[in-house]
Amino acid sequence: MAFQPADTATLSTALPARRxxxxxxxxxxxxxxxGPLRFSAQPRRFLLLYLLADGAAVWLAMQELFVAMLxxxxxxxxxxxxxxxLAGPEAKLRREAVxxxxxxxxxxxxxxSLATIVLANMTGxxxxxxxxxxxxxxxxxxxxxxxxxxxxxxxxxxxxFFRIVTRxxxxxxxxxxxxxxxxxxxxxxxVVGFAAWKRGGAGLLVLVWMALGYLGLFGxxxxxxxxSALVLASLCVCVAIGIPAGIxxxxxxxxxxxASPVLDLMQTxxxxxxxxxxxxxxxxGKPPALIATVIFALPPLVRLTCLGIEQVPLHVREAMQAHxxxxxQMLLKAELPLALPSIRTGINQTIMxxxxxxxxxxxxxxxxxxxNVLFALQNVQYGEGILAGLAIVFCxxxxxxxxxxxxxxxx
Amino acid sequence: xxAVPKMQFDTSHFDKxxxxxxxCRNVWKVFGHKSVVxxxxxxxxxxxxxxxxxxxxxxxxxxxxxxxFDVRPSEVFCIxxxxxxxxxxxxRHVNRLIEPTAGDILVDDCSISAxxxxxxxxxxxxxxxxxxxxxxxxPHRTVEENTYLPLELRGETGAAAHAAVHQALSIVGLAxxxxxxxxxxxxxxxxxxxxxxxxxxxxxxxxxxxPFSALxxxxxxxxxxxxxxxxxTLGKTALFITxxxxxxxxxxxxxxxMRDGQIVQTGSPAEIVLSPVNDYVAQFVEGISPVHFVDAxxxxxxxxxxxxxxxxxxxxxxxxxxxxxxxxxxxxxxxVLQTESDRPIAIVDGGLVIGVVGPREILIAVGGHEKR
Ligand SMILES: Nc1ncnc2c1ncn2[C@@H]1O[C@H](COP(=O)(O)OP(=O)(O)O)[C@@H](O)[C@H]1O
Ligand SMILES: [Mg+2]
Numbered sequence: 103m104a105f106q107p108a109d110t111a112t113l114s115t116a117l118p119a120r121r122x123x124x125x126x127x128x129x130x131x132x133x134x135x136x137g138p139l140r141f142s143a144q145p146r147r148f149l150l151l152y153l154l155a156d157g158a159a160v161w162l163a164m165q166e167l168f169v170a171m172l173x174x175x176x177x178x179x180x181x182x183x184x185x186x187x188l189a190g191p192e193a194k195l196r197r198e199a200v201x202x203x204x205x206x207x208x209x210x211x212x213x214x215s216l217a218t219i220v221l222a223n224m225t226g227x228x229x230x231x232x233x234x235x236x237x238x239x240x241x242x243x244x245x246x247x248x249x250x251x252x253x254x255x256x257x258x259x260x261x262x263f264f265r266i267v268t269r270x271x272x273x274x275x276x277x278x279x280x281x282x283x284x285x286x287x288x289x290x291x292x293v294v295g296f297a298a299w300k301r302g303g304a305g306l307l308v309l310v311w312m313a314l315g316y317l318g319l320f321g322x323x324x325x326x327x328x329x330s331a332l333v334l335a336s337l338c339v340c341v342a343i344g345i346p347a348g349i350x351x352x353x354x355x356x357x358x359x360x361a362s363p364v365l366d367l368m369q370t371x372x373x374x375x376x377x378x379x380x381x382x383x384x385x386x387g388k389p390p391a392l393i394a395t396v397i398f399a400l401p402p403l404v405r406l407t408c409l410g411i412e413q414v415p416l417h418v419r420e421a422m423q424a425h426x427x428x429x430x431q432m433l434l435k436a437e438l439p440l441a442l443p444s445i446r447t448g449i450n451q452t453i454m455x456x457x458x459x460x461x462x463x464x465x466x467x468x469x470x471x472x473x474n475v476l477f478a479l480q481n482v483q484y485g486e487g488i489l490a491g492l493a494i495v496f497c498x499x500x501x502x503x504x505x506x507x508x509x510x511x512x513x
Numbered sequence: 514x515x516a517v518p519k520m521q522f523d524t525s526h527f528d529k530x531x532x533x534x535x536x537c538r539n540v541w542k543v544f545g546h547k548s549v550v551x552x553x554x555x556x557x558x559x560x561x562x563x564x565x566x567x568x569x570x571x572x573x574x575x576x577x578x579x580x581x582f583d584v585r586p587s588e589v590f591c592i593x594x595x596x597x598x599x600x601x602x603x604x605r606h607v608n609r610l611i612e613p614t615a616g617d618i619l620v621d622d623c624s625i626s627a628x629x630x631x632x633x634x635x636x637x638x639x640x641x642x643x644x645x646x647x648x649x650x651x652p653h654r655t656v657e658e659n660t661y662l663p664l665e666l667r668g669e670t671g672a673a674a675h676a677a678v679h680q681a682l683s684i685v686g687l688a689x690x691x692x693x694x695x696x697x698x699x700x701x702x703x704x705x706x707x708x709x710x711x712x713x714x715x716x717x718x719x720x721x722x723x724p725f726s727a728l729x730x731x732x733x734x735x736x737x738x739x740x741x742x743x744x745x746t747l748g749k750t751a752l753f754i755t756x757x758x759x760x761x762x763x764x765x766x767x768x769x770x771m772r773d774g775q776i777v778q779t780g781s782p783a784e785i786v787l788s789p790v791n792d793y794v795a796q797f798v799e800g801i802s803p804v805h806f807v808d809a810x811x812x813x814x815x816x817x818x819x820x821x822x823x824x825x826x827x828x829x830x831x832x833x834x835x836x837x838x839x840x841x842x843x844x845x846x847x848x849v850l851q852t853e854s855d856r857p858i859a860i861v862d863g864g865l866v867i868g869v870v871g872p873r874e875i876l877i878a879v880g881g882h883e884k885r
Pocket of ligand 2: 600601602723
């Protein structure tokens, strides 16, 4: 007796629930047809799909391709229905849609886009205005001129500074170059071979000697040494700037916010673009080539140093602090040692990127193997070009295997 | 139902002559955006906002909620609570790895929130050692170099420092392992290195944040026993965090039970097990056997309960055939005595009979109830 009311209660709640579920799915299908205009009941993740599909449909209609229009329209709806079903329980999506604020901005965006597409495809002055962006030659010319003026100004007034930098870079380069060129080739074979053998045994020794043998036999020896000197000098500058910068970035979120876009810029800006200013500042020769190489190759080292320090586990930091470490002790005794594998990877990446700049650097007097490639290209000598290219590859192999990230672990 | 009664800290059983080494005074810790925390702190202290509302409406986590306790010299003080109850947060206040939102922490009667960076480093390097659940050894250093770390950080080199390192390593039984790397050691051994590191610094106070929780039961038990012995022989004051009541009872002189950022009960193992203040604590102590830490004095009844012998007992004459015990005899021993004799046991202190333990008292105590 006592259980009866409870039973009917469960029944009466169960039935409407099922019915409303059925109605909901029909309603839902209607929502798909109407699209963004019924957004209150729509998850907004489909907005972009609707926008693209309906825009295309409207355009097709205006080209009087009505069948294609219908195909696009119905295909987009079917896709949404399929996606909704794949996404799992309808209830979840519905809850998501209801929880969201009524998306007026999205609806307005949808209507605006469709209306603009219609207008742009009609004839008349408005359509002309809409189909091309109102560009201004004047703005671009003045902007470029002001950059030119800045470069000129800096060239004239920063002369002393640039000359000092040039002198230091040249000293570094010449030092490295003379160390390399003054060593007789058997010494280089022996030293590099020994390093390879320590690192990777007989197999690596053979590989390294084959690479060196190619460079020597094909007459690229002195060019390879020049290129190596340039790469090593760039690496020195990169390490001197990159590791402290990486530490700074890891320590200060503010500097990270500033530096992150700058690093992106350094990596994505085509290097030819800053070759000319580099020449303007440092005149033609090896120093501007070195600077251009550093600009291109620095970012991975900074990023990986920063990453390595950030990845030091919290409990290690806590232990250091709990035993009374100063910030400097924390850096030297815990953070840098634990970041070392990451920093090594960064150095390896930087070397590889330096090598990939060899040809570009040769354009402004970097010399070395890059010049051989350039010369071959200018004189349409396929064979010479490929052989010189191979020489660069072998240099890269040597550097990668010897200075590389080190596959053995130290811990 | 938020019916955890606010535990008024009972100061009656304090040894007044010995000032506490570590003292927490109404410590609060609220995690969240600083401006929001500042805004709602007043309301939280005045109990206008509860923890749930602080989390839901203001996005703040109240991890420690008005905690006060004192740790006396050479005492092992355990804080026991489930995970998420705020134990780690609380213990990190003692060496100021975390700053309190409100309240004060005194070490040797000196407020540590007043210390500047240098004095704080001194305190951490010399006075307070810490051992972590996840050990937190430096992977690129050998056992010896890891143990040497606190001395190195405070600039001590030379023979004395190395002697201290070797002594600490031999105390924890790791002599001969100096040149191994942490990755070559088992979990238990790594934790011994962690302990040696804290001992090498020769700190008076040890903070132990669930040091044995990640270990196998057997190793854990062994380390617990060793730790207690060590702390007692070296006279260290220890604040020991655990989520395991068995461990707290085995190690602690006193135990504080923590729940949702509050301390619900503080007392000796016997007090906690025999008289839990509420159902929550009672749930924990259910099934804990009191035989190894409840003593005769706690369960004995006055001689007047045995009218036939009362007069003799009150005159400190033990009736014929009754076994005799000191007041500190553990329940386990009393049980053995009782099985060997059919008479009640007389409890004496300095030759005077102070009470009697009969089969009934023993059964009640084993059943886990306080005498009535
Ligand atoms: N840095 C933090 N920021 C925000 N909340 C935290 C932080 N540290 C701990 N908490 C929260 O405080 C509560 C207590 O955590 P904790 O002290 O680690 O508990 P226990 O050590 O007892 O497991 C938890 O709810 C946790 O989520
Ligand atoms: Mg914890």
